Structures are given as structure tokens and as C-alpha cells.
Amino acid sequence: MLSVxxxxxxxxxxxxxxxxxxIQKPFVKDAVLTIINQVRxxxxxxLFALTEQFDGLRLKELxxxxxxxxxxxxxxxxLNAIQEAIKNIxxxxxxxIPEERTLSTRPGISITCCYRPIQxxxxxxxxxxxxxxxxxxxxxxxxxxxxxxxxxVLCTPPNPQGxxxxxxxxxxxxxxxxxxxxxxxxxxxxxxxYGTETIPKVDKLFGPGNSYVTEAKTLVSTDPLGAAIDMPAxxxxxxxxxxxxxxxxxxxxxxxxxAEHGRDSQVILLCDxxxxxxxxxxxxxxxxxxxxxxxxxxxxxKQSKIIVCPNFEDQLAIxxxxxxxxxxxxxxxxxxxxxxxxxxxxxxxxxxxxxTLGDYITGSNHVLPTNGFAKSYSGxxxxxxxxxxxxxxVNEQGIKTLGPxxxxxxxxxxxxxxxxxxxxxxxxxxx
Amino acid sequence: MLSVxxxxxxxxxxxxxxxxxxIQKPFVKDAVLTIINQVRxxxxxxLFALTEQFDGLRLKELxxxxxxxxxxxxxxxxLNAIQEAIKNIxxxxxxxIPEERTLSTRPGISITCCYRPIQxxxxxxxxxxxxxxxxxxxxxxxxxxxxxxxxxVLCTPPNPQGxxxxxxxxxxxxxxxxxxxxxxxxxxxxxxxYGTETIPKVDKLFGPGNSYVTEAKTLVSTDPLGAAIDMPAxxxxxxxxxxxxxxxxxxxxxxxxxAEHGRDSQVILLCDxxxxxxxxxxxxxxxxxxxxxxxxxxxxxKQSKIIVCPNFEDQLAIxxxxxxxxxxxxxxxxxxxxxxxxxxxxxxxxxxxxxTLGDYITGSNHVLPTNGFAKSYSGxxxxxxxxxxxxxxVNEQGIKTLGPxxxxxxxxxxxxxxxxxxxxxxxxxxx
Numbered sequence: 001m002l003s004v005x006x007x008x009x010x011x012x013x014x015x016x017x018x019x020x021x022x023i024q025k026p027f028v029k030d031a032v033l034t035i036i037n038q039v040r041x042x043x044x045x046x047l048f049a050l051t052e053q054f055d056g057l058r059l060k061e062l063x064x065x066x067x068x069x070x071x072x073x074x075x076x077x078x079l080n081a082i083q084e085a086i087k088n089i090x091x092x093x094x095x096x097i098p099e100e101r102t103l104s105t106r107p108g109i110s111i112t113c114c115y116r117p118i119q120x121x122x123x124x125x126x127x128x129x130x131x132x133x134x135x136x137x138x139x140x141x142x143x144x145x146x147x148x149x150x151x152x153v154l155c156t157p158p159n160p161q162g163x164x165x166x167x168x169x170x171x172x173x174x175x176x177x178x179x180x181x182x183x184x185x186x187x188x189x190x191x192x193x194y195g196t197e198t199i200p201k202v203d204k205l206f207g208p209g210n211s212y213v214t215e216a217k218t219l220v221s222t223d224p225l226g227a228a229i230d231m232p233a234x235x236x237x238x239x240x241x242x243x244x245x246x247x248x249x250x251x252x253x254x255x256x257x258x259a260e261h262g263r264d265s266q267v268i269l270l271c272d273x274x275x276x277x278x279x280x281x282x283x284x285x286x287x288x289x290x291x292x293x294x295x296x297x298x299x300x301x302k303q304s305k306i307i308v309c310p311n312f313e314d315q316l317a318i319x320x321x322x323x324x325x326x327x328x329x330x331x332x333x334x335x336x337x338x339x340x341x342x343x344x345x346x347x348x349x350x351x352x353x354x355x356t357l358g359d360y361i362t363g364s365n366h367v368l369p370t371n372g373f374a375k376s377y378s379g380x381x382x383x384x385x386x387x388x389x390x391x392x393x394v395n396e397q398g399i400k401t402l403g404p405x406x407x408x409x410x411x412x413x414x415x416x417x418x419x420x421x422x423x424x425x426x427x428x429x430x431x
Numbered sequence: 432m433l434s435v436x437x438x439x440x441x442x443x444x445x446x447x448x449x450x451x452x453x454i455q456k457p458f459v460k461d462a463v464l465t466i467i468n469q470v471r472x473x474x475x476x477x478l479f480a481l482t483e484q485f486d487g488l489r490l491k492e493l494x495x496x497x498x499x500x501x502x503x504x505x506x507x508x509x510l511n512a513i514q515e516a517i518k519n520i521x522x523x524x525x526x527x528i529p530e531e532r533t534l535s536t537r538p539g540i541s542i543t544c545c546y547r548p549i550q551x552x553x554x555x556x557x558x559x560x561x562x563x564x565x566x567x568x569x570x571x572x573x574x575x576x577x578x579x580x581x582x583x584v585l586c587t588p589p590n591p592q593g594x595x596x597x598x599x600x601x602x603x604x605x606x607x608x609x610x611x612x613x614x615x616x617x618x619x620x621x622x623x624x625y626g627t628e629t630i631p632k633v634d635k636l637f638g639p640g641n642s643y644v645t646e647a648k649t650l651v652s653t654d655p656l657g658a659a660i661d662m663p664a665x666x667x668x669x670x671x672x673x674x675x676x677x678x679x680x681x682x683x684x685x686x687x688x689x690a691e692h693g694r695d696s697q698v699i700l701l702c703d704x705x706x707x708x709x710x711x712x713x714x715x716x717x718x719x720x721x722x723x724x725x726x727x728x729x730x731x732x733k734q735s736k737i738i739v740c741p742n743f744e745d746q747l748a749i750x751x752x753x754x755x756x757x758x759x760x761x762x763x764x765x766x767x768x769x770x771x772x773x774x775x776x777x778x779x780x781x782x783x784x785x786x787t788l789g790d791y792i793t794g795s796n797h798v799l800p801t802n803g804f805a806k807s808y809s810g811x812x813x814x815x816x817x818x819x820x821x822x823x824x825v826n827e828q829g830i831k832t833l834g835p836x837x838x839x840x841x842x843x844x845x846x847x848x849x850x851x852x853x854x855x856x857x858x859x860x861x862x
Binding site: 021077078080081082084085088091092095096101103105106109111113114116117118119129130131132133134135167203204218222224227228232234247249250253254256257259260261287290291292293297320338341342343344345346347348349350351352353354355356357358359360361362363364365371372373374375376377378379381383387388389390391392393394395396398399402403404405406408409410412413414415416417418419420421422424425428 | 452508509511512513515516519522523526527532534536537540542544545547548549550560561562563564565566598634635649653655658659663665678680681684685687688690691692718721722723724728751769772773774775776777778779780781782783784785786787788789790791792793794795796802803804805806807808809810812814818819820821822823824825826827829830833834835836837839840841843844845846847848849850851852853855856859
């Protein structure tokens with residue numbers, strides 16, 4: 001079970017150490033490089049061979065037929081839940097589509113900020129022990145759909161039966177995705193980054209995955225011939241700040257919801273006094289045995305912590321230093337904390353805001369920066385599916401007004417062809 | 432000089448080849464890794480040693496004293512030009528500061544999208560053969576300043592006299608930067624990414640540089656203990672589309688302004704007929720000899736092209752395939768082209784919109800994606816200096832409305848602790 005720590009008894013160095021994340025060593029780099037090269041040189045052939053090697057499956061084809069996608073069916077209960085999620089995620093993401101704006105900085109100068117959907121996006125949904133990660137698909141597909149990315153490619157590994165789960169097919173269909181390949185792992189990332197006979201090359205890759213997928217994404221993103229990626233990935237985390245008014249049953253349930261993600265998930269509870277810590281600890285012991293993923297949750301709790309820290313400023317410093325993917329503020333004074341938070345993936349406020357709701361259904365995106373990356377990265381959003389560029393309009397008045405200063409600056413920088421491109425125009429205007 | 436190509440006479444394969452960019456081989460990777468390790472293990476000591484090794488300078492201290500920054504002075508002509516640039520860049524970037532927005536996706540659910548300045552940013556301005564790259568400083572410092580990044584660190588290599596040029600010190604001072612270190616190259620990037628005794632570690636790094644700097648940025652950006660970066664870098668490019676109405680003097684001047692950047696710069700002219708090509712070619716020959724950076728421009732022109740291509744759709748396909756950093760549309764029908772452009776760093780419209788103006792003074796940012804990255808990356812903007820997160824508020828009504836669907840989805844994904852975190856709350860509400 002997780003350890004209980006008295007924050008104020010630690011030295012500054014011990015405090016840093018207490019919050020430091022387990023470093024992910026790229027043990028898989030060589031293996032992933034081999035896979036990428038295989039896919040680049042052999043294309044589809046490599047994908048079939050690697051699927052046989054890693055998934056133990058001899059596929060007849062990579063592409064899911066549109067007939068199969070159209071015919072996929074699921075229970076009406078599941079369909080309703082998926083439709084509810086699609087509805088809310090769509091509403092939220094549509095509201096965040098950026099709008100073109102024009103501004104005149106000086107007379108004769110106007111700058112329009114334009115947005116375009118990224119033309120070809122690749123979405124990856126990992127396999128989940130026969131459990132289809134529908135939410136993962138929705139969080140990528142819906143922003144791509146609402147901004148209008150014309151080419152959307154989805155790769156997901158086949159399940160042990162060699163099929164893609166019908167829940168995923170239905171969810172994809174409802175999000176306007178008709179190009180689905182049953183291929184997973186680093187080979188799927190390589191296929192979408194470089195293209196094969198069957199799978200089109202994309203401009204940007206999205207989606208979570210295991211250490212092979214993550215390494216493959218990193219490698220292709222640093223190759224100009226590869227593809228951009230959404231963000232660096234790491235194990236999932238939650239940090240909860242709770243006061244005496246918080247229900248320990250809820251706190252324990254939220255900690256366990258995070259802990260069941262994976263053995264490397266990190267959960268941290270910040271609480272004002274040792275009493276809360278004790279109550280939550282008891283609740284964890286009570287709720288843990290009933291869970292189907294008990295072993296995973298237990299392993300994750302082992303490296304997790306309850307930090308007792310009565311000081312408001314200290315708790316905030318911990319939050320902003322750690323920069324948690326998910327932050328639950330389960331306190332009476334929760335609202336007052338928000339303005340002070342500088343680095344976080346997403347915040348849940350108050351007793352009813354279970355992280356689960358944000359994972360699936362509120363409409364907010366659940367693809368978030370982990371591993372402290374919230375200090376410099378943001379959660380997925382429509383902005384990640386568009387590019388932005390300025391259109392600069394300059395008329396005679398504009399160049400007359402700003403030309404002389406531009407020439408001065410070009411001269412200071414020693415770029416006289418730059419200066420000349422303005423001078424020659426100004427001369428023309430004087431004629 | 433550059434080659435003239437008849438687009439329609441090329442096969443599809445030849446067309447692709449014609450537009451393919453020179454691949455940057457990371458020859459410097461090992462050298463850069465050594466530098467990074469040296470800085471991580473030896474801190475400031477390594478910075479002094481590497482400055483002696485690479486710049487031939489024995490510095491007494493790395494940090495520029497605030498007295499030196501305050502006292503730096505330049506000509507009033509230069510000061511006026513810098514102030515004009517600061518004014519316009521500030522106006523444009525202030526208008527693009529994102530605003531907090533709250534949306535209710537369903538009754539009882541509200542999602543606020545919040546923005547926070549990145550707390551610690553590192554800006555890099557490369558050395559320029561004794562020519563201070565002021566504009567490079569302004570394009571990074573002003574967006575950092577307008578969004579309110581509290582810690583802004585600037586590194587720039589000392590000039591051969593061991594000093595930082597007063598133009599840079601004045602520009603930094605006017606942009607609210609008071610923490611300047613005279614250190615350059617991969618060692619400066621490593622210092623800001625990991626911190627030394629003197630130089631603070633930052634969350635995100637910005638700025639251009641040579642192949643060492645670029646490689647160092649790539650390496651630290653893929654290390655969770657390092658720092659995020661603005662975007663991948665490559666040689667600068669311009670693509671110009673010109674019709675018969677365009678002035679060949681202006682076209683040639685714009686091509687040369689790009690070509691003088693570096694021997695690896697690429698300039699491409701798309702024109703409707705061979706006549707324009709001939710006139711521009713003549714103008715290039717005429718303007719080239721007068722330039723101080725003639726040798727560089729000449730080398731760059733050698734790998735550049737004039738593509739004759741009378742077809743509107745073909746020209747657009749070329750533009751969107753190549754995804755140029757700078758696109759100048761010097762045509763009568765320029766406005767009609769904008770909507771069709773999907774991938775570009777920035778667009779200049781019409782005869783008076785010299786790229787030089789955008790490089791320095793219009794207010795738009797000149798840090799732009801190169802090397803085809805405009806298909807998935809955007810030019811620098813205030814958004815690159817903030818992080819974004821959602822605050823999710825859920826009340827009793829909210830969890831009652833959405834809880835059941837969240838439970839269904841968690842169950843399909845096999846995550847029962849996720850389901851339980853909602854179930855336990857719903858039970859509490861029923862009591």
C-alpha cells in the first residue's frame with residue numbers, strides 16, 4: 001500500500017525526491033528502430049509479418065472493409081452511452097474551433113490569422129486486453145472531425161480473434177472515420193508516419209500506447225520525413241487535494257480509479273491532516289479487494305503517496321512543481337485554488353467531479369500531458385488538429401510607413417538583400 | 432544560378448523529386464551529446480570551457496550585469512526602428528492572447544478553458560558574424576512578455592570581443608528581459624534545459640540556431656528531464672507565385688533576400704510562363720553582384736528553381752505539397768488563392784508585401800515552420816508561451832445526468848474502479 005509522508009518533516013532535497021517521477025528508460029529504442037526500418041523498406045509485407053510475430057495472428061488484410069464498419073452493431077445501452085459522450089465532446093470541441101481574425105497594426109498593413117485543418121491525421125487506439133478503448137478513439141476522432149481534417153486514418157491492433165471490436169467500429173463510424181486498419185504497436189506508427197502500399201502517410205499522429213508505440217512516436221517525430229505527434233506520453237497520474245470536508249469514500253475511489261490504469265500509474269493525495277490520511281487509507285483497504293484490476297491497482301499504490309501538508313502555499317507549490325495530469329480539488333474552498341494553479345492537465349472541482357466523468361463524458365478532452373509535461377504542454381484540443389498562418393497584406397501606404405524602419409533593421413543585421421527588396425519598391429513608388 | 436523547370440514536362444516521380452527538400456543528416460549528434468553531458472555534469476565550468484573551445488574566448492562571467500544592460504546605448508535611428516518593430520509586434524501579439532471561456536455541455540456540468548503563462552522560458556539568439564539578430568530576439572521576447580511569462584532567460588553567444596552587442600541588450604531591455612547570459616551553441620541549450628549553478632532550468636526553449644543548436648534542442652525535447660521546444664528547425668525557404676503583372680525587379684529582390692540567409696536556403700519561383708522566368712533570371716543576374724552576401728546567395732540559388740507552370744491547380748498543389756515557410760503571392764488574383772492554401776508558414780499578398788517587412792516590422796511573427804513542417808506546425812504565437820487546461824465543475828445534477836453513461840463506458844473498457852468512483856457518489860445522493 002501507499003506510503004504516508006509528513007511533508008514538513010522532509011528536507012528540501014527529500015521533498016524534491018518525494019515528487020520526482022519514475023524515469024522511463026528507452027530500453028525499447030533498438031527494437032523499435034528495427035521495426036520502423038522494416039516497415040519503411042517492406043511496407044505492407046512487414047505489417048503482416050510483425051502482426052504475426054507480435055500478435056500471433058495471420059491477417060488476410062489490414063483494412064477493415066466498409067461493409068464491416070457499416071454492419072457493426074452493439075447493445076443499445078452501449079450505443080446510448082457512446083452517443084451521449086459524442087454529443088458532449090462535440091459540443092465542447094466545436095466551441096473551441098479557432099476563428100479567423102484580421103488586425104491592422106498600422107495604416108496600410110493588415111494581418112489575418114488563418115486556420116486550416118491538418119490534411120492527413122493518423123489516430124492510434126491501443127488494444128486493451130479485449131476491452132475496446134472507445135473513449136480513446138472519441139477523444140482523437142471528434143476534434144479531427146469538428147475541424148474538418150479531410151483524411152483521418154485509424155490504426156488499432158486486432159483482438160485475439162483477429163478482429164476489431166464492434167464498439168470501436170461503431171464509435172469510429174459515428175465520428176466519420178471510414179479508414180480503419182487492424183494493425184497495432186510501433187509498426188502501426190511507422191506505417192502511418194511513412195506510408196505503405198495500403199496505409200496512407202499522414203502529417204500528424206495522435207493517440208496513446210505502450211512503450212513501443214511511445215518510442216516509435218518520438219522517433220518519427222524527430223525525422224523530417226516522418227510525422228508530427230500530439231505530445232510526449234508517460235504513465236497516467238492523479239493528484240488530489242482534500243480537506244476535512246471531503247468524503248474519504250470518494251477520495252479512495254478516485255485514487256483507485258487512477259491506480260487501476262497501470263502498474264506505473266502514480267496517485268498522490270495531499271491532505272491537511274493525518275486524520276484524513278487515516279480515513280482514506282482505511283477506505284482504500286476496504287474498496288481494493290472488490291476490483292477486477294486489484295493486482296494492477298495494488299502495484300501502482302505501492303509507489304504512490306499520501307502527503308500530509310497543512311499549509312496552503314506548500315500544497316500549491318507541490319501541485320505546480322509536480323504538474324499533475326489530473327488534479328482533483330475536493331475542498332470547500334476549491335474555487336479559490338484555481339487561479340493559483342499554473343501547471344496541470346485538467347482540474348476537477350468539488351465532491352461530485354469524479355475524474356471518471358472527465359475521462360468519458362463531460363466533453364473535455366482526456367488526452368493530457370503527463371510526467372510533468374503540463375508545465376509546457378496542453379491537453380488535446382481542436383488547435384492540435386489545425387495549423388495557423390498569417391496572411392500579410394501591405395499596400396503603398398504600408399510600405400511607405402514601415403519600409404524605412406525595416407531597412408534600418410535589415411542593415412543592422414547585415415542583410416542588405418533584405419533591405420534592397422524594400423528599397424527597390426520604395427524607389428518604384430517615387431517614380 | 433538556379434535552374435528553370437517546365438513542370439508539365441516532368442513525370443509524377445520527377446515532380447516529387449523536384450520539390451523534395453535536402454535532407455539534413457544529423458552528423459553532429461555525437462558531438463552534441465558530449466556537450467550536453469558535459470554541461471549536465473560540470474555546470475558552469477563546462478560553459479566556460481566550451482566557450483573557450485568553440486568561441487576562443489575566456490569569459491570572466493556568464494551573466495551580463497544589469498548595469499551593462501541598463502547602460503547599453505545605440506544610435507537613435509536604430510532605437511527608433513527597434514521601437515517601431517516592438518510597437519507593431521506587441522499590438523499583433525496582444526490581440527492574440529487567448530481568453531478564458533466557460534461552457535456548459537449539459538446541466539450541472541461546466542468546463543472552463545484556462546490559460547497560464549509558461550513559468551520559465553528560455554530564449555536563444557544565435558550569433559551573426561558580428562551582426563546582432565535583433566529581430567530574432569523580438570519575435571521570441573515579445574510574445575513571452577505579453578502573456579506574462581514570469582521567468583525569461585536569454586542566451587546568446589559573445590561576439591569576437593567577448594561582448595553582447597548593445598543592440599541586443601537594448602532590445603532585450605525594452606522587452607523586459609533582464610537575465611542575459613553570453614553563452615551560445617549546444618552548450619547554451621543544455622544549460623537552459625537542465626540548469627547550471629548560474630543559469631536557471633527552463634520549461635520551454637525557443638529560438639533558431641545552427642545545426643548544433645538544432646540537434647541539442649531535439650535531444651533535450653525528447654528527454655522528460657529536459658525542456659520542450661518551439662518547433663523543429665530547418666533551412667529558411669521562400670516560394671513565390673507570380674503572374675505576368677508582377678514586377679520582375681521585385682520578384683528577383685525577394686528571391687535574393689531569402690537566398691542571402693544561408694547557403695542551404697531554398698528559393699522557388701512558380702510562374703505562369705517562360706517569359707516571366709526569363710525576366711526574373713535577368714534581374715537576378717543584375718542584382719546579385721551588388722550584394723555583400725553575394726557568395727551565400729549564389730550558393731543558395733544553385734539549389735533553387737524557377738518552375739514554369741501555367742495551371743492554377745498545379746501551382747496550388749505544388750504550394751501545399753512543399754508547404755513553404757514563406758509564400759509570396761504576387762499576382763493580380765492573389766486574394767482568390769488564400770482560401771486554397773492549406774500548408775504554409777505565412778503568406779504575403781500583392782506587389783508591396785515584401786517578405787522583409789514581415790521579417791521585421793509588420794507585427795506578424797517571423798519564427799515559422801520550415802522543411803515542410805507547415806503541414807503540421809504553425810508559426811510562433813502567444814499560444815506557444817502559455818499552457819491551456821480545463822477546469823471541470825460537476826454538481827449533483829451533473830453527475831445524476833451523466834453518471835450512468837460514464838459507468839457504461841467504464842464497464843465496456845473493463846475499468847471497474849472508474850465505474851465505482853461514480854457509483855459510490857450516486858449511492859450517496861440516493862441516501
